[in-house]
Amino acid sequence: MNNQKSYQSFLKDQLIIPSILLKDYVNLGLNEQEVMIILQIHRFYMEGNHFPTPDELADYVTISAQDCSQILRKLIQKNILQIEQNHNEMNVLNEQYSLEPLWVNLYTEKVIQQDKSISEEQT
Amino acid sequence: MNNQKSYQSFLKDQLIIPSILLKDYVNLGLNEQEVMIILQIHRFYMEGNHFPTPDELADYVTISAQDCSQILRKLIQKNILQIEQNHNEMNVLNEQYSLEPLWVNLYTEKVIQQDKSISEEQT
Amino acid sequence: MNNQKSYQSFLKDQLIIPSILLKDYVNLGLNEQEVMIILQIHRFYMEGNHFPTPDELADYVTISAQDCSQILRKLIQKNILQIEQNHNEMNVLNEQYSLEPLWVNLYTEKVIQQDKSISEEQT
Amino acid sequence: MNNQKSYQSFLKDQLIIPSILLKDYVNLGLNEQEVMIILQIHRFYMEGNHFPTPDELADYVTISAQDCSQILRKLIQKNILQIEQNHNEMNVLNEQYSLEPLWVNLYTEKVIQQDKSISEEQT
Numbered sequence: 425m426n427n428q429k430s431y432q433s434f435l436k437d438q439l440i441i442p443s444i445l446l447k448d449y450v451n452l453g454l455n456e457q458e459v460m461i462i463l464q465i466h467r468f469y470m471e472g473n474h475f476p477t478p479d480e481l482a483d484y485v486t487i488s489a490q491d492c493s494q495i496l497r498k499l500i501q502k503n504i505l506q507i508e509q510n511h512n513e514m515n516v517l518n519e520q521y522s523l524e525p526l527w528v529n530l531y532t533e534k535v536i537q538q539d540k541s542i543s544e545e546q547t
Numbered sequence: 548m549n550n551q552k553s554y555q556s557f558l559k560d561q562l563i564i565p566s567i568l569l570k571d572y573v574n575l576g577l578n579e580q581e582v583m584i585i586l587q588i589h590r591f592y593m594e595g596n597h598f599p600t601p602d603e604l605a606d607y608v609t610i611s612a613q614d615c616s617q618i619l620r621k622l623i624q625k626n627i628l629q630i631e632q633n634h635n636e637m638n639v640l641n642e643q644y645s646l647e648p649l650w651v652n653l654y655t656e657k658v659i660q661q662d663k664s665i666s667e668e669q670t
Numbered sequence: 671m672n673n674q675k676s677y678q679s680f681l682k683d684q685l686i687i688p689s690i691l692l693k694d695y696v697n698l699g700l701n702e703q704e705v706m707i708i709l710q711i712h713r714f715y716m717e718g719n720h721f722p723t724p725d726e727l728a729d730y731v732t733i734s735a736q737d738c739s740q741i742l743r744k745l746i747q748k749n750i751l752q753i754e755q756n757h758n759e760m761n762v763l764n765e766q767y768s769l770e771p772l773w774v775n776l777y778t779e780k781v782i783q784q785d786k787s788i789s790e791e792q793t
Numbered sequence: 794m795n796n797q798k799s800y801q802s803f804l805k806d807q808l809i810i811p812s813i814l815l816k817d818y819v820n821l822g823l824n825e826q827e828v829m830i831i832l833q834i835h836r837f838y839m840e841g842n843h844f845p846t847p848d849e850l851a852d853y854v855t856i857s858a859q860d861c862s863q864i865l866r867k868l869i870q871k872n873i874l875q876i877e878q879n880h881n882e883m884n885v886l887n888e889q890y891s892l893e894p895l896w897v898n899l900y901t902e903k904v905i906q907q908d909k910s911i912s913e914e915q916t
Contacts, residue, residue, distance in 0.1 A: 431897065435896075437565055438565060470805065557803065684810070685809070686807050687810055689836055692829075696854065702855060731819065777803065
């Protein structure tokens with residue numbers, strides 16, 4: 425940390441992710457590339473970009489834009505990701521990704537199982 | 548959220564990760580499987596397990612224990628992960644992983660570049 | 671950051687708190703001393719101490735142990751804090767604080783108001 | 794959590810704060826009202842408002858705008874808060890608060906003491 429602003433920028437750089445995603449994605453039939461696309465969408469969302477393009481995603485992963493598109497389609501088909509459509513104030517149609525189906529899936533059904541696996545880990 | 552304890556457990560489940568890892572791992576020559584091993588080591592660390600075995604890691608990824616071993620070796624060779632040895636109170640040798648080389652690498656050299664890329668994104 | 675372990679310990683030191691607590695505590699009739707007791711209970715909880723004593727709390731605030739006791743009583747009366755009783759494996763009665771009533775109160779009723787105030791702020 | 798967007802908004806509402814602030818503010822000679830002003834400045838900063846006015850702060854605390862001003866002055870005198878001046882692209886003078894002096898103070902000198910107090914707590 426060389427300059428005066430370092431702690432502040434370090435704090436600002438931190439991202440909160442649900443730990444349960446890392447623990448349970450295998451059970452949802454996801455692989456590492458798909459989880460990384462999810463994490464990138466989550467990161468973009470937190471930074472205010474609610475509808476990153478396949479090209480924007482491809483800039484941060486070792487996956488081509490074409491393959492990013494395919495992963496996005498697959499995540500939508502599996503009901504992990506959804507596209508929401510809103511009309512903004514000027515009545516322009518606005519699309520954005522939502523990971524809500526993923527969080528609902530992970531938290532509502534899995535919480536009990538997760539608690540179980542935690543106590544098993546500790547024995 | 549069905550039961551009384553839900554918000555509390557949701558809060559407890561959240562994991563903080565440096566956003567810069569998601570933004571810059573491609574520049575470090577890492578792929579999605581390797582980043583996921585890093586994230587799992589980080590998660591284990593935050594939960595108090597400082598030296599997860601390849602088998603423990605393999606339980607949470609779509610990668611075999613053998614391939615996890617190989618990834619761990621590669622991360623150590625690339626100076627992203629290191630093994631620290633301590634003697635505990637009873638003089639027993641104790642090993643643990645540290646991701647400090649990764650964070651140093653990401654934050655010390657990359658902060659300026661990251662600031663640049665942020666301002667470019669906003670234009 | 672002088673030593674090799676710094677980023678790691680900095681990451682470990684970070685605490686996640688619901689922003690809505692800072693935004694809405696005045697509406698719940700709470701003052702700064704009471705919110706600080708809540709934050710300290712939350713911090714202790716996240717560190718694994720689920721039932722800090724008034725003396726333990728008083729170590730970290732400019733409030734006497736006696737006044738901490740009184741604040742704890744008041745928070746319980748206002749249904750912001752509750753004491754949960756469990757029997758552990760050895761059938762010993764175990765008490766712990768839960769801030770669940772606070773989070774339920776803040777999130778279930780206030781989310782809509784909060785969204786409103788955010789959009790007002792932005793105009 | 795009544796509506797579809799709840800987990801997403803809950804995630805977005807979480808704020809990361811350095812735990813060491815809650816542990817060490819008494820040693821810095823701060824009281825609960827002053828820490829709350831610090832936390833509100835931190836919250837505003839993370840939301841993109843880098844120079845909240847005393848009136849904006851007073852909206853979220855049980856402290857008058859006039860007393861907020863006085864606390865801000867005191868924090869600046871104690872070298873916990875500082876005002877940074879920049880010229881933006883249109884050469885307009887821009888002021889913003891920085892809590893960097895606080896974080897430097899807490900982390901650089903206190904880390905060793907904190908580590909010590911943690912090991913003492915555990916004995």
